[in-house]
Every structure is written in C-alpha cells, then in structure tokens.
Amino acid sequence: MTEQKTPAEPILDRDWWRGAVIYQIYPRSFQDHNGDGIGDLVGITERLDYVADLGVDAIWLSPFFTSPMRDFGYDVSNYRDVDPLFGTIGDFDRLVEKAHALKLKVIIDQVISHCSDKHPWFAESRLNRTNDKRDWFVWADPKPDGTPPNNWLSIFGGSAWTWDSRRMQYYMHNFLASQPDLNFHNPAVQDAQLDNMRFWLERGIDGFRLDTVNFYFHSLGLESNPVVKPEDFNASTAPAVNPYNFQEHLYDKSQPENAVFMERIRALLDEYGAKTSVGEIGDSQHQLEVMSQYTSGTDRLHMAYTFDYLGGEFSAEHFRKAIDLTERDAPGGWICLAFSNHDVVRHISRWATHGQQDEFTRLACTMLLSMRGSVCLYQGEELGLTEAELAFEDLVDPYGIEFWPQFKGRDGCRTPMVWQTQSPMGGFTTATRAWLPVPADHMTKAVDRQDKDQGSVLAHYRAMLAFRRAHPALIRGSIETLDAPVGVLAFLRDGEGERLYCAFNMTEQPVTVPVPAGFDLTASDAPGIDYQPQQGALSLAPFGAYIGIVR
Template identity: 75%
Template sequence: MTALPNMTEEKARPKTKLDADWWRGAVIYQIYPRSFQDQNGDGIGDLAGITSRLEYVADLGVDAIWLSPVFTSPMKDFGYDVSNYRDIDPSFGTLEDFDHLVHKAHALGLKVIIDQVISHSSDKHAWFAESRQSRTNARADWYVWADPQPDGTPPNNWLSIFGGSSWTWDSRRMQYYMHNFLVSQPDLNFHNPEVQDAVLGEMRFWLERGVDGFRLDTVNFYFCSLALENNPVVKPEDFNASTAPAVNPYNFQEHLYDKSRPENLKFLERVRALMDQYPGTTTVGEIGDSQHQLEIMAQYTSGDDHLHMAYTFDYLGGDFSAEHFRDSIAATETRAPDGWICLAFSNHDVVRHVSRWAIHGQEAAFTRLTASLLLSMRGSVCLYQGEELGLTEAQLAFEDLVDPYGIEFWPEFKGRDGARTPMVWQAHAHLGGFSTAARSWLPVPADHMTRAVDQQELANDSILAFYRANLAFRKNNPALSKGTIALVDAPETVLAFTRQHDDQTLLCVFNMDATPATFAVPANMTLLDIDAPGVTAAPSNGQITLGPLDFYIGKLG
C-alpha cells in the first residue's frame, strides 16, 4: 500500500468559507477519465489531461466534479474492478497527479468527488488472493463464499447483472464465490466487521488527501442474506428493466436476498460517522433496484446519519413524458419527503438521453428543454461530460466494443461504450483534440466533431452557451437549488410545478410533446417575467402558449 502523504492545509482543503450543505442543490459534473483528455498521447484519458481542462469545467458554472474510478485496476470493467484502493492506475498517472488535480480544482472553486467501488474488488486484489487460498487464512471470510449444493451446482439461483450465475467455482477452496458483476469482481463480505473497517480505512485515505466526497457505486449491493435463499420469480409482464436491459435474464428475479438488505443501514451509519469527521464532505449513492428504488432512497438519505443523497434510475431510463415525470416527482415527495435525490438524465452506464428520448430532427429543441427541466427540478444534479454539447449516443461497430456487458448481450443491447467515447474539443483536430495518439481507446464519432467545444464557443446560441446560461440562472435563483417543489395541474403533455424558497416562488412549465399546448395559469397566481434563458413562451390573458418542446419559467408575485 502507498503511505499516507504529509498533507498541508493548502493541499487538503480549499481556503473558502465552509458551507457544510454545499451539496444540497449542487450541480456535479461527471468526468469519465478515460475519455476526457489524453495528455501523454497513449489514446487513453488521464489525470493530467483532466487538470488541463478544469478551467473549462469551472467556466460552465458547476459546483463539483465527480471522477469515475482512477484506482489501480486490471480494467476488466474499466476501473470498477479495483486491485489497489490506495493508488492511481498507471494509465491515469500518479498520486502526485491526483494531488495536483485536487489542488487546482479547489483553487478554481470546484469540489472533488471520487467514485468509491467497495461492494466488490478485482480478483487481483491482495485481499482476494489471500482469501481464496484456504478456508482458514486471515482473510478467508472477507468475501462471500458458499458450499455447493449436493449435486455440485451453485448455492442458489442468484444471477449476475453481466449474465449467468452470480456464483463461480474456485478449486482452491472447493467453494463458490459470489459476484454480482463480472467473474473477476468478487463481492466483499460486509457481514464481517473487519471488511467494514478495511473499506472505511480506504475511504479515509482519500479524505485525508483532500477529496470532498464519494459517489458510492452500487451502494445497495453491500450485503446479501446469510441464509442464501433463492430469489422469487418475476413474471415477464411485471418486468421493470430500469436496472438491467430488457434482454437480461436478471429481470426474471425479484432481488430480495442478494442486495438491498436491511443490514446496510447500519453500515451507512458508519460511513456517515466517518464523513462527519471531515466537515463539508458528502456522499451520493447509486441505487440499482428496479422494484424498490424509492423506498431504498428514502431509507438511505433520510435524517442526518446515512447518505447525504442518492440517485435512482427513474430518469436514467423510463419514458420521457409529462405523466412519468409527474408520477416520479409525486412519488419522491410522498415516499421520501425527508430524503434528497441526485438527478441525472445521462451517465457512463446508460444511452445518452438525447438519443434515448428525442425525436429525430428535434434534438436541439429537446436538448434545451431537458437542460432547463433537469436544472429546475428539486434535488442535486449530475451532468455527464458532453451533455452540455448535446452529444448523442455513438453508434459503434461490434469490433470496436470493449465493454464486456455489451459484448455479452449484443446486438439487442449494445452496452455502454456508446456513452463513453472521447470528448470533442476541436472540430478540425485529430481525434477532436482528445489525443495525439494514432487512435483512441474508443473511436471518436464523426458526427460529434461538429459539436466540438471550439465550435460551440463561437456561437451565442449554442447548446454549450445555453447550459452555461441555465447554470448561472440556477445559481442566481435559490428556489431552484434549495427550494421545495409542488406539482401544478396541467394538460396531459405538460409538466408544471412551482419551486419556492424564502420569499421567492417560481412557476416552471414544460411542454414535453412535439405538438403545441396551452397552460392556463391558475387564478391564484400572478406571474412576473423573469430573465430565464431560452424561454420562448410568454403569458397572455392568463394563458401560456407553448410550442413543441417549449417551456416557460416565471416568477410568482
């Protein structure tokens, strides 16, 4: 393990007035390090490249960055299989590069959140190498091991998200080990207090290095049932494919026993206790549970002794309709009134939302509508790199795929590579200015080049300019970042709600359809114009006329 550094006050924390609740309503910009900027010319993005582009991120007007994993890894799942939690993978740089990134981010007023993958490790981690040697060694019980059934088959019917059984036979121990993901990603045994102590120690290492928080990968996967009961069957007509694609047999089970266990709440109390030792730090948990997302989000974020916030897959899949958004907002407010959600429409695991939801030919209007909608809803916000450019999902050939998930379920499910292609900085530069290498780790789509940063910075009406204006608008109107939300009755294709904080109340109205609509302003509302970016609708005689994919934001006086 790499020794803890001698931290100075300058390196560890930004010298700004501490706002312990900065995360509540914050906008977090997700960076996928392999694809942001390659500084050393090997075709893979790195920490030095990210550091060189931090001014761009700060100029967007976001509050923080979230780095997908940069730890040492064999990269079977591109960093989500960690072999050393206390060092940087050489493909990304060094610990010194990481320290420099954190220092520069803080100097620019950006918080730094890092992905923490502790539900499982790589099978190359020293912990697993020792655990698999025998049933009696010091770490024998650090992973989830189980005996076979009498006929030699796996202990139960649990399935891996990446396909097949979640159990793999190990001939050294003559037992099966559990893996919710790849065979090379064995699950840690959180029922063992020593495992909890160990992963909390790994988190402390990075807090001491100055990070401002953690995005906790698969936060509801930490515990499984000790009794190893079979999961019950879900009928095809009851499938909810928000956690796994529809072609994945994982959807055939209700995952009662292999994840989302009640024991997790006590461990999250330990996580919060650690975070509270570092004022101003935060946690955001990824909850993957298609049947019980809201209940889990409420449990995990309610009060002040669990996670600060969590995001679900409500808006990372599902329908783009006023009805779906109304139902999701109402359910969140009713069932998780004391919780805090982190909103996202795109990330590194899902098809980019422009491709997922937009009607062909209406991408530009759709991108503006969704940007305004995302930045107007109640919660914190995660923007995914390239979202601010209006990037669409890349269409890749099978031979270009590197994602094991996509390779397994091709062609019905094409995997996650289409959302992970490199950022485009310069329209006329080799590989869009991402790298000087002959080729990048994933191709740079030709149709992304016209959306490059340098082209959009030349136009006042670009998607990039629109995001910057909306981020500034959100920051200047506390009702959008800190306020309550209340749904307002509206026509079927229109989503309307108010946001209220202190003496400011805003009315937000979105036509989520490709046909015009009208919205009758309730009689008890007096609208005042407000300089909201991109708003094209205007109230007249108590009515707002909305064009296709149009929206209105006004102040209630």
C-alpha cells in the same frame, strides 16, 4: 493602541451539496495528456478551467485506481493508488489543488462492494478455508448435485456464482466473475474499506459517489430470489434482454444491514467537516424505499442517485409520477438527478426520436436544472452529444459483448470528449487511435465550434446554470407538481423568499397551458424564453418551456 482583530474564519457550509450541480468526468475519455490514446489525470487538470466556466459546483471522477481494467476501473486491485494509465498520486493531488483553486469540489467514485480478483485480499482468501481472509468474500458450498447454492444472477449475465477449485466452493459476484463480492457481514471488511475511504479524505477530497451502494450486504440465509410478478417487471436496472430482470432481488442486495452501515460511512465523513456522499441505488423494484432508508435524517447518506430519470420514457406522466413518489415516499431524503451517465445510452439518443433534437436538448437541460435535487451532468451532455454507433469489433465493454446486438453495452456513451473540430481525434489525443473511436458526427459539436456561438447548446447550458444560481428556489426550494394539459409537466418551486412556476411542453405539438388560479406571473428571464403569459395562459411551442416568478 488599536486592538488588532483576528480575521473571522469563513463559514463552513456543510450543506453545499444540497442543490449543487456536479459534472461527471470519465477519466479514460476526457483528455489524453501523454498521447497514449487514453485520458489521464493531467489531461483532466488541463481542462478544469473549461469545467469551472460552465458554472458547476463540483466534479465527480469515475474510478482511476489501480486495476486490471476488466471493467475499466470498477474492478479495483489497489484502493490507495492511481493506475499508471491515469498517472500518479502526485498528479491526483495537483488535480485536487487546481480544482479547489477554481472553487470546484472534488467527488470520487468508491467501488467497495466488490474488488478485482487480482486484489491481494482475494488472492489470499481463495487459497484455502483457514487463512486470515477466508471470510472476507462471500463463499458458499455447492448443492449436493454440484450446482450453485441458489439462483442469484449476475447483472453482467449468467450465474452470480463461480466455482473455485482451490476452496472447492463457489464465490459470489454481482458483476463479472473477476469482481468478487466482499463480505460486509465481516466487521473487518467494513473497517478496511472505511480506512481506504479515509485515505482519500486525508488527501482533501470533498466526497464520495458510492457505486452500487445497496449491494454491500447479502442475506446470510442465501435464499433463492422469487420470480418477479409481470406487473412489477422493470428493466431500469438492467437492459430488457437481461434475465436479471426476471427475479425480485429480495436476498442478494438491499438488506437491512446495509442502511446501518451507511451510518458508519456518515460518521467517517462528519469527522472531516463539509463532505458529502451520493449513493447509486440499483434496485428497480424498491429504489424509492431504499433511497428513503439511506438518506432520511442526518446520520446516513447525504444523497441518493437512482434510475428514475436514467430510464423510463420522456413524458409528463412519467416525470410527474417520479417526482410525486419521491416526495411522498422519501420526504426527508435528497435525490441526485441525472439524465445521462457512463452506464446508459445518452439521453438525447434515448428520448429524442422525433427529429426535433435541438429543441429537445434545450428543454431537457432546462427541466433537469429546474427540478428539486442536486444534479449530475455527464461530460459531453452540455455539447448535445448523442450515443455513438459502434461496430461490434470496436466494443471493449464486456457487458455489451455479452448481450450484443440487442444491447450494445456502454461504449457508445463513453467515447472521447471532442474539443477541436479540425483535430483528427477531436483534440482528445495526439495518438492516431484512441481507446474508443471518436465519432465523426461528434466532431461537428466540438467545444471550439460551440464556445463563441450564443445560440449553441453549450451556451444554453452555461446560461441555464447561471439562471439556476440566480434563483435560490431552484437550488433548495420545495417542489409541488401542478395539474396541466396532457403532455405538459408543471410544478411550483418555492423557497428562499421566491416562488417559481415552471411549465414544460414535452410533446411535438404546440400547447396552451392555463395559468393556475391566483398566479400572477412575470415575464420570464430564463434562457431561451422571451415571452410572458397572455390573458391567463401560456402558449408553449413544441418542447417549449416557461419559468417565471409568481407574485
């Protein structure tokens, strides 16, 4: 009798996230299923085939939890339920089930540094100074003259302290006054938030994007922050018009205890196998140092999401410096790269100010998917969407309303996804009005117009994603920047038995790039590149690129 063999268990790839491409979905703006003008979970589920066809590895869902929506879901009032605007917990479970059937991992936002002032925890904490939640938030007595305890500022404008007449104390909030900061120096707070994360792990999610991950702890001494030195001024975390930039944030965030707490998060994730974490680091003066602390080794975060590429200038000098500093200062860490997200001006509008928008858009895609790290693509980026120009009366973002008109806020990058050119609302909703306007110029870039066009931006993203998957050196290989003419970014990707030479002309003029000595380059099969080196040099068109195998 022949012995029957038990089928082998599939090998669990705990490093699936390393080099993965993650597609960020902003639930309010992706697809409205029920016709109320606001996107929802059922709508997302209906569009997952489109996301899978792009060739990405995972989706990241911005918050969908119960919330009064003062900050559109980043003010959570119930960490364990879905806001009725977005659907039900059953809708979420079905979304995860379909995503997994399509071989897409699911990463969800976790906003645990602060919550809504409508959360039961804060409602109890503010009652008096003797209740069970009395020290679950950051409370402080006023100075003798009644002013706040120090000079800490809110990113959303004004003091980071708001007076509460019940406790006769100030409470801290790094963002809106309706977003009180939790006190992570209290172990009970840590336990409660880790337990909330466990709730979603039990539902089968594959990881967390941790919002404002370096804001969890503050200095217990409540020291005032020093003034930032002029040479260190950096407006990457907040817009230049925001006085938040005038301080060096030594005491209100990025404290040593924060890195230790990352170990508790990692230990929780490791209980569930092949899960991942990516932390958003908002620290313009110290972000690489913080990234190194949070991601080095195997007992803290898997990845860090910094503002190196969400701000700054589009130049070879800026990008080479960012790559070199990351490799030097965080050699054991892993970066998550992004050019656009739900908080910043879309990168095409931010950088393509020269009129050669189509060429720039393709180059930006090729560059992003060639650099070392994991990659986040923001919904609509693959269509070449630009920042929407909205009137003041259309704004709903409190950040933009506060700093208008010099800073117009985040609504311009959050407008609805466009699916159908001829539909009044771009196929996003059947309602006559969406929560934000659908820009007329976005309609010409809708999915149905680009879907079958092999020369479209969408086609280029699909082709470049396929090219990345076909070249392991681009996924997990090392990176080394190389000398090149002014305006050209060049680097070598090396790993998994292949070496790729990558060169990008980031200027409006054609340029000749000498091939490095000893490099025998092949003809390139990268999307949009149909030539090979001639006589030891590359001739790159304006915003042209070359990626070729080094023999």
